[in-house]
Amino acid sequence: MTPPLIIAVPKGRILAEAVPLLQRAGIEPEAAFSDEDSRALRFATSNPGIDLIRVRAFDVATFVAHGAAQLGIVGSDVLAEFDYSELYAPVDLGIGHCRLSVAEPAALAATDDPRGWSHVRIATKYPHITRAHFEARGVQAECVKLNGAMELAPLLGLAPRIVDLVSSGRTLKENGLVEVEVIAEVTSRLIVNRAAFKTRTEVVPLVEAFRRAVDQTRAA
Numbered sequence: 687m688t689p690p691l692i693i694a695v696p697k698g699r700i701l702a703e704a705v706p707l708l709q710r711a712g713i714e715p716e717a718a719f720s721d722e723d724s725r726a727l728r729f730a731t732s733n734p735g736i737d738l739i740r741v742r743a744f745d746v747a748t749f750v751a752h753g754a755a756q757l758g759i760v761g762s763d764v765l766a767e768f769d770y771s772e773l774y775a776p777v778d779l780g781i782g783h784c785r786l787s788v789a790e791p792a793a794l795a796a797t798d799d800p801r802g803w804s805h806v807r808i809a810t811k812y813p814h815i816t817r818a819h820f821e822a823r824g825v826q827a828e829c830v831k832l833n834g835a836m837e838l839a840p841l842l843g844l845a846p847r848i849v850d851l852v853s854s855g856r857t858l859k860e861n862g863l864v865e866v867e868v869i870a871e872v873t874s875r876l877i878v879n880r881a882a883f884k885t886r887t888e889v890v891p892l893v894e895a896f897r898r899a900v901d902q903t904r905a906a
């Protein structure tokens with residue numbers, strides 16, 4: 687018997703927005719999937735041919751790229767950071783809207799001129815995107831890799847600037863930082879393992895179901 691398809695979904699903020707999309711695509715997760723207190727990692731759905739796994743956002747891309755999961759939901763920030771050739775990202779799901787930006791203390795921004803930078807030291811979870819962004823205009827970026835709470839870095843002298851996700855801007859504001867450049871707009875994408883796309887006949891109709899679910903959400 688063919689094993690179920692596995693869809694990797696990030697725990698955290700994307701999960702709440704992903705559940706209505708999954709439902710619109712005809713996939714009803716078991717109740718524990720939306721329960722942040724559940725310690726389970728793999729979940730059944732109303733479709734016996736589809737299981738869900740709940741993993742960290744950056745790990746969604748890794749599971750799908752290696753074929754351990756056949757599909758996944760992941761931010762375009764994560765996709766750009768890894769740039770896995772094994773991944774195909776056929777649908778913009780229109781959830782998880784935010785932007786990846788350069789930020790610095792308000793006092794520094796008052797006198798700073800980004801056009802004059804030749805070398806910058808940046809605290810970020812996204813060293814690959816950051817280096818590429820600055821290299822494109824001849825600026826060398828020295829990155830200090832952090833996994834969260836980037837906003838603390840300028841306050842504590844780890845790095846004067848950060849590259850992080852911004853949505854409402856509240857986190858920057860509460861830590862005395864201002865946005866000085868937007869690197870990229872971010873939304874979540876449906877990703878598919880390229881080999882699974884070719885070999886598992888259930889994948890194509892499932893991708894189409896997600897596409898319709900996004901259209902329905904937009905029209906609602």
Ligand SMILES: Nc1ncnc2c1ncn2[C@@H]1O[C@H](COP(=O)(O)OP(=O)(O)OP(=O)(O)O)[C@@H](O)[C@H]1O
Nearest residue numbers: 698699700742743761762763782783784851852853
């Ligand atoms: N403020 C935000 N507004 C909207 N979407 C966001 C925001 N922050 C992050 N995202 C999106 O959600 C994804 C997961 O972010 P989240 O903050 O939940 O991860 P995390 O808590 O840093 O993950 P982990 O704990 O697994 O390291 C990001 O990759 C991005 O695409």
Ligand SMILES: O=P(O)(O)OC[C@H]1O[C@H](OP(=O)(O)OP(=O)(O)O)[C@H](O)[C@@H]1O
Nearest residue numbers: 834835850851852853854855856857858
């Ligand atoms: O502009 P805002 O609306 O304030 O959102 C931005 C914050 O959201 C994300 O963090 P998250 O809350 O997911 O926490 P974490 O990455 O530190 O886990 C991001 O890393 C920022 O810190």
